[in-house]
Amino acid sequence: MVQYPTTRLDASFAALADGTRRGVLERLGRTESSITDLAETFGMTLTGMRKHVGVLEEAGLVTTEKVGRVRYCRIGARRLDEVAAWIDTYHQLWNERFDELDKVIEELQQKEQLDGCTNEQ
Amino acid sequence: MVQYPTTRLDASFAALADGTRRGVLERLGRTESSITDLAETFGMTLTGMRKHVGVLEEAGLVTTEKVGRVRYCRIGARRLDEVAAWIDTYHQLWNERFDELDKVIEELQQKEQLDGCTNEQ
DNA sequence: TAAATACTGAACCATATGGTTCAGTATCCC
DNA sequence: GGGATACTGAACCATATGGTTCAGTATTTA
Secondary structure: OOOOOOHHHHHHHHHHOOHHHHHHHHHHHHOOEEHHHHHHHOOOOHHHHHHHHHHHHHOOOEEEEEEOOEEEEEEOOOHHHHHHHHHHHHHHHHHHHHHHHHHHHHHHHHHHHHHOOOOOO | OOOOOOHHHHHHHHHHOOHHHHHHHHHHHHOOEEHHHHHHHOOOOHHHHHHHHHHHHHOOOEEEEEEOOEEEEEEOOOHHHHHHHHHHHHHHHHHHHHHHHHHHHHHHHHHHHHHOOOOOO
16 A cells, blocks of 8 residues: 655655754744744754755745745645654554554463463563 | 654654655565565665664664574554654644634635636636 | 845755665574 | 575765855845
């Protein structure tokens, strides 16, 4: 299911793999901000922040609009849906496998208790 | 909420930002595999695949065990929970904002229709 | 119109990533 | 024991990433 590549997912995950960028997303979730706002908040040069915003834009997680000399950044589109969908699918699938494993382990532990408790901890 | 860095999240997202690695996770979700298995499946050298598995291991998404000369790889721990949790939180938060936006847009469109339909498409 | 503000682009830097090859080492099996 | 198998480690390579500085350009504003 789902052929591997899908470069959009790549871009989304890569964009999320940076603390500063996740911070920017959190902030934009609360309030629209300019590049200057963000750069100040995260203690970084304008140029540096512009790059981060660029990465988020490319991933479709943020949209920006330039009004006069100010570029306003907002949480963008629903690209996060794709990411969430991927995670959810495998998360659920794997949890089923984990549940099975849990049962096996539980049984083993119960057997151990019955057998006598020489090797605890 | 949630201070930005959290390098474990960084590692998890970074690990997921690669199609091959997501492919490996999918496969391991179905069946335990050796490095050789994985390398063949994804058309890559052993060394190359070992690196990918290493990245997934570091992120806690995969665990491995060496038995004799074979290293077996399995879906590891529930680190994906952390990722899913992060996504879910913001996903939900943002969707609320999107819903508001949707209403505004809808109202605008209805007004447009009332005003006369010069600019359809 | 001049100064301040907000951004952009090019160039640079150190380090990380995704891959390879090649030369081991360890294990299994005849 | 000797060959095949399965991996490991070091070295290398090209490109990407996360940042910087510095020199613009465009837009406000006094």
